[in-house]
Amino acid sequence: MSKPEVNHQKNKTNQKSKFEIQPAKHIERLVPYKTSEAFRTMLRQEVFRYVNHKYVAKLDYNESVYPPSPKVIKSVKKALKSYPLNWYPDPDYLELKNEIEKVHEGKVGFENILITNGSCEALAVIAKTYCNHDQEVLLISPTYDYLRYSAEAEGIKVKNFFLDKQFRFNFDDFKKSVNKKTKVVYLVNPNNPTGTTYSVKQLKEIAAYLESKKVILIVDEAYLEYTNLPSAINLMKGFSNIVVTRTFSKAYGLANFRVGYLISNEKNIKWMDKLIPDFPITTISEDAAIAALKDQKYLLKNVAKINQDRELLVNGLKNKGYTVFNTPASYILVQVEDVEKVNNLLSKNNIVVRPKKHIYPLDNFIRITIGTRSDCKKVLSLL
Template sequence: MIDFEKLAGENIASLIPYQPGKPVKELERELGIKKAIKLASNENPLGIPPKSKEALMNFLDELNRYPLGDCYYLREKLSKKLNVAQNELLFGTGSNEIIELLIRTFVKPGENVVSFAPSFSVYGIIAQANNSFCKWVETDKDFIVNFDKILENIDEKTRLVFLANPNNPTGTYFSEEQLVSFLDKVREDILVILDEAYYEFVDAADYPNSLKLMKKYPNLFSMRTFSKAYGLAGLRIGYIIGNSKALDMLNRVRQPFNVNMAAQVAAIAALDDHDFLRKVIKNNRDGKLYLYKEFQRLGLKYYETQANFILVDVGDGNRVFNELLHKGVIVRFLGPKLAPFIRVSIGLPDENKVFIKKLEEVIGG
């Protein structure tokens, strides 16, 4: 008998795959219900930008061609918008692919990456798949990032530090002052990767201006995505901004046509859809204030968020998650280390209302 686990190796055989949120259609089929609500994957409740939809309709006849390998037109547009050079940008199949490219390019087997916990599990999954590992540094009370502890955990085999800001699954953030103090102390050959997937939702005045800081710290990078505020999660497109020589290394590793044509076309149009982005940000802000108010009324502790989801303490996260599921509302349970919590994505006003109604039934009864 072939031992596939042995062939793959211990690092692969012991990997625990990423658990995505359950799709709405699957739950509706399982429960025989209609109108289930998914508030589990921090997706955009307003759909895709109308300008992207129109652009997608108009490009279908070109699908027989390969996409532009360097995302030329998107690169040109985004570099103007961000005021960075074109070679200070690199695109990927979601920011997930950028994480993978960073690890495959800069981390050799036996070396490591560092992040704080709880945070985005994909850093650890990809590191392990590449015969490396992630050192998870516990946060302090209320999920405050302890940068001194991160510095203590960086060793001679550390290559990358991933810092999700705002963080997933907590929605919390660290300030520019905290980041600068860390950057002043960390070795300059450690690449510091800010994961700014929720960047567009941030309204905190002291949130780091990563593009400005990169001018002083060439080891600082920012990853962003079209999956969240821009509503294109299904097309898979994200990017990294930073030092052109470092990105040139990633460019050698990436597949020639890593970003598909539909994603490029939709992303270009999305950057022009200012009206859509405004609505998305407003819906998120209004939804957040509504949910804060309702959690207060229900006596539930929550964490103020800078993103499009909220972490809330419901006592027994697993039970509440499962009971909500049976009532047609999909939220996220985050596992035993975050047992008291659920994470809920901010939805449309009606979705938020239904969620609160069902939550009240679950925790009240």
């Protein structure tokens, strides 16, 4: 495999320009959502990207540590050979929607589903669809940062409602933070990175309150497959304001294929569909997602391994005196005295984790994606 060309002469086109054309004010202020430089550097190394014989425990982005189902690989190979790749994909993604319908056991129909380029795109589209520029997005924080970024990129103001010190949710306090400008609320169940979970009763309470204020409730279920938590999809019939987002990037192990979807009532779907470009994913990705959905046995096997190894890691760290916020998903949040020191120690040993210092109030926390059994043991032996 040949090495990708890297252009070392940066900013070539800007060398002689006299003026800098300023971007819009909100773009100038925007804090981007980017992967770390460490991650980019790692992927640039040919040995890692193409041959993959240098083992790195990649425990920083909550991807699955297990490869996709062998049935996915088979299906992708078939699609590569037989689909006319010079054609655009089916813009309606009917086959994938059909499988999604089946997996949700008839609770949703085609008219309730939009396929998106990862669930990131779904989050961005929801904010863009519903917020005028004088309206606000409210995040239940600390949480996954992408909606903050994509809303601000549109010039939409973002506010936070903070969980308590133990990362628990308090409904009465939450109600006080919803104001006349609030148009979209973002709730992640289970929350990344704190592991906060919401019961059906809580979800109903929140949805009903927000519906009375004509506010959209996003329930991001990126990690729901790892848990026994009930999906907010079950509540959709009773509430007009719920939008659920799902992804194939986590438990299904398809992060590279960039497939997500959102589920809501038909009216909401029609509004949001206006903002989805015609071909958000390739046919190869569609076929990968279909094959992954069809292999629920493989999914459950990996979920069981992650759940076991998470408990091993959590118990081990607690025994060593660490404060650990456990989750029912594929990551844990660990409080450490010196984030830099822990991060350096692990990365020197080819273990990449995620310091959370960019997210208030998590300066002293690292998030660790649950790796294989041997990754977990290695982390424990080092900390």
